[in-house]
Amino acid sequence: xxxxxxxxxxxxxxxxxxxxxxxxxxxxxxxxxxxxxxxxxxxxxxxxxxxxxxxxxxxxxxxxxxxxxxxxxxxxxxxxxxxxxxxxxxxxxxxxxxxxxxxxxxxxxxxxxxxxxxxxxxxxxxxxxxxxxxxxxxxxxxxxxxxxxxxxxxxxxxxxxxxxxxxxxxxxxxxxxxxxxxxxxxxxxxxxxxxxxxxxxxxxxxxxxxxxxxxxxxxxxxxxxxxxxxxxxxxxxxxxxxxxxxxxxxxxxxxxxxxxxxxxxxxxxxxxxxxxxxxxxxxxxxxxxxxxxxxxxxxxxxxxxxxxxxxxxxxxxxxxxxxxxxxxxxxxxxxxxxxxxxxxxxxxxxxxxxxxxxxxxxxxxxxxxxxxxxxxxxxxxxxxxxxxxxxxxxxxxxxxxxxxxxxxxxxxxxxxxxxxxxxxxxxxxxxxxxxxxxxxxxx
Amino acid sequence: xxxxxxxxxxxxxxxxxxxxxxxxxxxxxxxxxxxxxxxxxxxxxxxxxxxxxxxxxxxxxxxxxxxxxxxxxxxxxxxxxxxxxxxxxxxxxxxxxxxxxxxxxxxxxxxxxxxxxxxxxxxxxxxxxxxxxxxxxxxxxxxxxxxxxxxxxxxxxxxxxxxxxxxxxxxxxxxxxxxxx
Ligand SMILES: Cc1cc2nc3c(=O)[nH]c(=O)nc-3n(C[C@H](O)[C@H](O)[C@H](O)COP(=O)(O)O)c2cc1C
Ligand code: FES
Numbered sequence: 001x002x003x004x005x006x007x008x009x010x011x012x013x014x015x016x017x018x019x020x021x022x023x024x025x026x027x028x029x030x031x032x033x034x035x036x037x038x039x040x041x042x043x044x045x046x047x048x049x050x051x052x053x054x055x056x057x058x059x060x061x062x063x064x065x066x067x068x069x070x071x072x073x074x075x076x077x078x079x080x081x082x083x084x085x086x087x088x089x090x091x092x093x094x095x096x097x098x099x100x101x102x103x104x105x106x107x108x109x110x111x112x113x114x115x116x117x118x119x120x121x122x123x124x125x126x127x128x129x130x131x132x133x134x135x136x137x138x139x140x141x142x143x144x145x146x147x148x149x150x151x152x153x154x155x156x157x158x159x160x161x162x163x164x165x166x167x168x169x170x171x172x173x174x175x176x177x178x179x180x181x182x183x184x185x186x187x188x189x190x191x192x193x194x195x196x197x198x199x200x201x202x203x204x205x206x207x208x209x210x211x212x213x214x215x216x217x218x219x220x221x222x223x224x225x226x227x228x229x230x231x232x233x234x235x236x237x238x239x240x241x242x243x244x245x246x247x248x249x250x251x252x253x254x255x256x257x258x259x260x261x262x263x264x265x266x267x268x269x270x271x272x273x274x275x276x277x278x279x280x281x282x283x284x285x286x287x288x289x290x291x292x293x294x295x296x297x298x299x300x301x302x303x304x305x306x307x308x309x310x311x312x313x314x315x316x317x318x319x320x321x322x323x324x325x326x327x328x329x330x331x332x333x334x335x336x337x338x339x340x341x342x343x344x345x346x347x348x349x350x351x352x353x354x355x356x357x358x359x360x361x362x363x364x365x366x367x368x369x370x371x372x373x374x375x376x377x378x379x380x381x382x383x384x385x386x387x388x389x390x391x392x393x394x395x396x397x398x399x400x401x402x403x404x405x406x407x408x409x410x411x412x413x414x415x416x417x418x419x420x421x422x423x424x425x426x427x428x429x430x431x432x433x434x435x436x437x438x439x440x441x442x443x
Numbered sequence: 444x445x446x447x448x449x450x451x452x453x454x455x456x457x458x459x460x461x462x463x464x465x466x467x468x469x470x471x472x473x474x475x476x477x478x479x480x481x482x483x484x485x486x487x488x489x490x491x492x493x494x495x496x497x498x499x500x501x502x503x504x505x506x507x508x509x510x511x512x513x514x515x516x517x518x519x520x521x522x523x524x525x526x527x528x529x530x531x532x533x534x535x536x537x538x539x540x541x542x543x544x545x546x547x548x549x550x551x552x553x554x555x556x557x558x559x560x561x562x563x564x565x566x567x568x569x570x571x572x573x574x575x576x577x578x579x580x581x582x583x584x585x586x587x588x589x590x591x592x593x594x595x596x597x598x599x600x601x602x603x604x605x606x607x608x609x610x611x612x613x614x615x616x617x618x619x620x621x622x623x624x
């Protein structure tokens with residue numbers, strides 16, 4: 001069994017409540033930080049831990065924190081990104097609904113390190129019931145002196161609030177999130193300035209993912225070095241993986257960075273293999289935005305080494321033969337899956353979610369969805385496949401925020417690795433029937 | 444613009460609005476717009492009419508256009524009337540892999556409506572949506588604040604029967620009380 005830092009107490013009945021959470025060592029990181037550490041010392045531990053942002057980009061958290069501007073007399077903010085809308089990703093929902101206090105605790109300890117006195121958790125609107133769970137946890141934390149004025153007699157003040165979104169994937173992008181938190185449309189801002197300089201209400205702001213902030217709890221409790229001792233190279237600590245698709249045991253797994261992909265898919269401790277004993281066809285390893293890889297390339301790298309669940313190993317080979325760890329949304333497809341049809345669901349998603357600011361993304365995502373639909377419908381031509389390739393290339397890198405890239409990469413990788421399948425749809429258009437390759441699982 | 448007489452929050456809702464606004468620095472009351480719109484939608488029959496949006500603008504001391512542009516941006520805000528139970532079925536990748544299209548077809552058949560339509564009795568509206576973060580328990584749909592996961596035809600049937608016999612409007616704010624704020 002791998003080491004668990006975030007979900008260690010997940011099995012304990014009642015861990016959602018303050019009392020049980022506290023009985024099992026909850027809020028120790030706040031006590032330790034506020035009573036025995038200076039804010040800079042907390043930052044130092046986070047740096048030592050090697051923690052990287054769990055929202056998708058993997059940016060070193062300690063470094064992000066150290067960029068935060070600290071002008072006199074201007075408030076600073078910590079904003080937690082709980083927008084979690086990347087298809088295939090559901091780990092934050094799991095963590096917040098099962099152990100809400102770990103996020104509240106992480107928010108307090110992190111806010112202290114950053115010198116923030118008001119912090120927000122921005123959660124996607126569809127998670128309204130989770131927001132209520134958080135509201136309850138926060139009110140318990142206030143009642144027990146962990147939030148509000150003079151926390152535990154330390155002289156440190158902090159208010160923590162939950163804000164609900166309105167249903168928009170783009171609000172997961174940190175500057176769109178800040179716009180939304182200001183009560184506006186979720187249009188990403190042009191950077192620079194980065195949020196660390198001018199974020200919420202124009203004040204210095206750190207935006208971090210739910211899992212990132214929660215990881216600060218074990219880092220402060222056990223020390224940054226102990227955290228960094230887990231994992232491989234620059235992929236330190238544990239990572240929550242959301243596993244879905246054609247596997248026997250879908251769910252959220254906390255893994256030690258560095259286990260093999262093969263083990264993750266086939267071992268009974270994790271996904272438990274492919275349903276109905278089918279063969280593996282492809283995996284989207286880090287949420288819908290990352291390149292899809294065929295079975296052989298996800299199990300081993302092009303160089304023939306076993307691929308590991310780490311930032312570096314999954315990226316090995318670049319986009320030619322590799323992918324990304326991304327948000328850890330691990331979608332598994334069996335041998336009967338139509339890659340083109342799966343891609344269509346992604347293309348529709350990005351078209352729906354483009355905020356519309358940048359023409360390449362606004363127009364391009366619509367074109368891609370329509371062309372893929374045309375191919376699926378049996379009206380496609382070989383030129384359409386080339387056109388699709390051209391469009392994704394013209395979106396990538398040409399937009400204000402990375403949603404454009406996120407829309408382009410799934411298309412590019414599907415064509416790169418499964419071009420024959422697109423051509424099959426074109427050549428055998430007369431025989432094309434929607435492939436129904438699954439039975440509803442009876443639960 | 445004047446708001447018509449009947450558009451007014453209950454006292455409980457107004458109390459909630461005041462608490463929402465208090466979460467933001469002075470002068471930044473616009474930040475409360477999304478939560479207040481959710482509240483308005485729950486209070487006024489599940490959708491946001493121009494009159495309701497004008498009322499929200501007034502409450503937050505902002506221009507009506509600032510409310511319209513936000514309400515039209517986010518997919519959870521309905522700018523047209525919807526049935527008492529808005530069924531939002533996810534059909535993105537992980538749900539599609541586990542049979543979401545069949546679930547949509549099954550609901551269409553059972554209710555005699557197509558995606559995007561409302562049953563004649565005003566009870567159900569069927570909508571397909573993008574990933575709701577429930578991919579490990581696919582296929583899934585949400586109705587009000589409730590996630591219905593690991594759907595089968597049978598399960599869908601019993602959920603629809605239950606909702607129909609309750610006959611109540613479901614909102615995203617179900618079970619939210621002033622105490623939580
Ligand atoms: C289109 C788009 C959607 C995103 N969605 C999320 C999200 O749902 N949750 C999240 O934590 N980060 C998301 N991100 C990444 C954020 O912009 C940001 O990098 C992250 O919240 C930083 O936190 P971290 O350093 O802790 O990962 C998204 C980025 C883009 C471009
Ligand atoms: S794909 Fe349906 S909930 Fe994520």
